[in-house]
Amino acid sequence: MSSEVEIILKVSMVILQMIQFTSGLLSVLIIGPVVGLVLFDLLRYVYRLLSSSSTTKQVVEPEPTSRFQQFKKTPLYPVLVNGVLFTAGVWFIQSPLMDLLNPQ
Numbered sequence: 137m138s139s140e141v142e143i144i145l146k147v148s149m150v151i152l153q154m155i156q157f158t159s160g161l162l163s164v165l166i167i168g169p170v171v172g173l174v175l176f177d178l179l180r181y182v183y184r185l186l187s188s189s190s191t192t193k194q195v196v197e198p199e200p201t202s203r204f205q206q207f208k209k210t211p212l213y214p215v216l217v218n219g220v221l222f223t224a225g226v227w228f229i230q231s232p233l234m235d236l237l238n239p240q
Contacts, residue, residue: 166225166229167222170222174215174219177211177214181211
């Protein structure tokens with residue numbers, strides 16, 4: 137009887153380790169692209185700053201734009217969008233709704 141219990145405990149420990157490894161791997165696969173997108177947006181902004189400072193442009197009076205369009209042109213916009221999407225994804229994964237979607 138005790139050998140059967142030991143076997144069941146060993147198998148359950150192996151299954152638990154496999155679940156922990158899989159969840160860690162999924163975390164890396166989710167977080168990695170988000171960090172990559174944020175870094176890409178920041179590098180693109182730095183490139184835009186460097187390329188615009190090296191050339192002199194004639195000042196032309198721009199047409200009036202809305203505050204949202206002005207905000208959309210700033211580098212904070214893609215960072216904020218990616219951050220909100222990442223937070224929403226993490227919230228969804230950790231929500232009780234995810235447990236309901238998981239078959240038992």
